[in-house]
Amino acid sequence: MDSRSSEPAARPPLQTTARDGVKIVIVGGFGVGKTTMVRSVSEIRPLSTEEVMTEAGVGIDDNGDVLEKNTTTVAFDFGRISLDAEMVLYLFGAPGQERFWFLWERLFAGTLGAVVLVDTRRVADSWYAIDRLEHHRMPFIVARNNFGSPEHSLEDLREALSLSPNVPVIDCDARARSSSKDVLITLVRHLCELSAAREEREAEAS
């Protein structure tokens, strides 16, 4: 395991105005860009538990279409971003390979919402993530990562994943900080909307 020395090098202290800390997980299939997203958006040096995939992993590690990839997350990624003066997100990137899925249940503890990253060349790899999130009744959004020009629309993707109409589905490029930040903002807005709708229902019921 290694703690990467990639940008940003300095660790800015948490702003004294920070009031709300929200835990978010980024899930999805193998090699969809979860580690890339945590790295691109984190304002602190991200913790990555990446290991090199070696000959020993042949038949176990599934490179599939991700031929250029030679490392994989074996525990989780961790990063942090302040969305505004008060709201801080703590980001956890899940490991994508099936043999590490048992770690997901722990990662979900205390999590308020999730991003499901999707590589549309391998849509079926997203099903496990969506199944687990629905099982935990955890709010989530779906972000289609940019692996070249997609053949289908976002509505086609919604249909392929059997998502309900209120789950936001957006495009992103996990390598770009601004795009990754937009994904997180979309998730936080979705969480706020769900929370407002819940409060309204409770007020009506009382």
Ligand SMILES: Nc1nc2c(ncn2[C@@H]2O[C@H](COP(=O)(O)OP(=O)(O)OP(=O)(O)O)[C@@H](O)[C@H]2O)c(=O)[nH]1
């Ligand atoms: N073209 C393109 N490549 C990307 C993008 N995001 C990530 N990659 C590349 O895709 C590969 C996989 O990225 P990772 O971030 O390691 O994927 P992961 O989901 O963390 O993988 P596991 O932890 O092994 O499941 C790397 O080679 C990245 O450079 C993207 O938006 N577009």
Ligand SMILES: [Mg+2]
């Ligand atoms: Mg990873």
